[in-house]
Amino acid sequence: MWKRATSSLKSLLSFHITQEGSKLNNAFHCHRFISGSPLHFQEKDVVSPKHMDSVITFVLGGPGSGKGTQCARIVETFGFKHLSAGDLLRKEMVSDSEYGAMILETIREGRIVPSAVTVRLILREMQYGDNRKFLIDGFPRSEENRIAFEHITGTEPDFVLFFDCPEEEMVKRVLSRNQGRIDDNIDTIKKRLKVFEALNLPVIDHYARRGRLHRINAVGTEDEIFEQVRPVFAACEQTAA
Ligand SMILES: Nc1ncnc2c1ncn2[C@@H]1O[C@H](COP(=O)(O)OP(=O)(O)OP(=O)(O)O)[C@@H](O)[C@H]1O
Numbered sequence: 001m002w003k004r005a006t007s008s009l010k011s012l013l014s015f016h017i018t019q020e021g022s023k024l025n026n027a028f029h030c031h032r033f034i035s036g037s038p039l040h041f042q043e044k045d046v047v048s049p050k051h052m053d054s055v056i057t058f059v060l061g062g063p064g065s066g067k068g069t070q071c072a073r074i075v076e077t078f079g080f081k082h083l084s085a086g087d088l089l090r091k092e093m094v095s096d097s098e099y100g101a102m103i104l105e106t107i108r109e110g111r112i113v114p115s116a117v118t119v120r121l122i123l124r125e126m127q128y129g130d131n132r133k134f135l136i137d138g139f140p141r142s143e144e145n146r147i148a149f150e151h152i153t154g155t156e157p158d159f160v161l162f163f164d165c166p167e168e169e170m171v172k173r174v175l176s177r178n179q180g181r182i183d184d185n186i187d188t189i190k191k192r193l194k195v196f197e198a199l200n201l202p203v204i205d206h207y208a209r210r211g212r213l214h215r216i217n218a219v220g221t222e223d224e225i226f227e228q229v230r231p232v233f234a235a236c237e238q239t240a241a
């Protein structure tokens with residue numbers, strides 16, 4: 001299960017995404033070697049060699065399906081480092097970032113931020129500290145996210161969790177979350193659910209076809225759900241030992 005990521009400096013430096021592409025159906029288009037792109041990766045975004053033997057888990061599910069809640073349990077029990085793409089984007093949004101306004105508008109509209117921004121934030125976090133077991137929550141949200149990450153790092157996730165939750169339950173949970181998020185309102189939730197279905201389900205199908213998907217029934221108490229999650233990580237630990 002512990003695998004070797006073949007991170008390629010060359011592909012990282014030459015990977016570009018146009019902002020124009022980001023407007024197309026939210027399914028952002030990856031272009032290599034596009035000159036004049038306003039968003040591009042730089043040498044400092046390279047995945048550090050010390051992370052070459054990482055365990056990477058993607059945590060997927062619709063808005064309010066319980067990804068963040070279960071990630072906290074996984075961190076506590078199995079010592080993974082939790083990277084929430086949404087949290088990283090919110091942090092970037094309130095910093096002095098040149099992308100702040102774009103991120104705010106995109107999140108408010110329930111759309112997906114271009115991968116050039118999100119992947120950079122994730123890779124940067126992966127380089128801090130010594131923990132090489134990563135839970136990447138809320139990513140990839142689209143095929144464009146997935147292809148960008150896999151292209152830049154030269155690796156696939158070891159496995160993918162999918163919290164499968166009925167829409168009605170997700171809406172109920174988000175509306176009672178009370179964390180002051182600008183996207184936790186009924187109008188944005190409806191948009192996020194549509195984006196989830198159109199852009200995230202294809203990613204989930206992709207990993208199911210690759211034999212990497214663990215589908216978790218996200219209805220039940222937090223404890224009941226964690227009892228489905230636990231064996232996935234316990235098996236991973238055994239393989240690594
Ligand atoms: N099993 C559960 N039963 C009831 N409520 C839950 C359950 N798991 C989480 N919640 C609650 O539902 C809300 C959404 O959970 P959480 O933030 O973990 O979802 P998420 O998948 O990370 O959502 P988002 O994609 O919007 O960040 C929170 O208020 C959380 O406390």
Ligand SMILES: Nc1ccn([C@H]2C[C@H](O)[C@@H](COP(=O)(O)O)O2)c(=O)n1
Pocket residue numbers: 063084085086087089106107110111112113114118137138139140141145183192
């Ligand atoms: N890969 C991602 C993850 C998140 N976002 C944006 C759009 C989401 O609606 C918002 C909140 O994410 P969450 O906290 O619900 O995981 O952040 C994105 O554009 N790309």
Ligand SMILES: [Mg+2]
Pocket residue numbers: 067068084086138
């Ligand atoms: Mg979350």
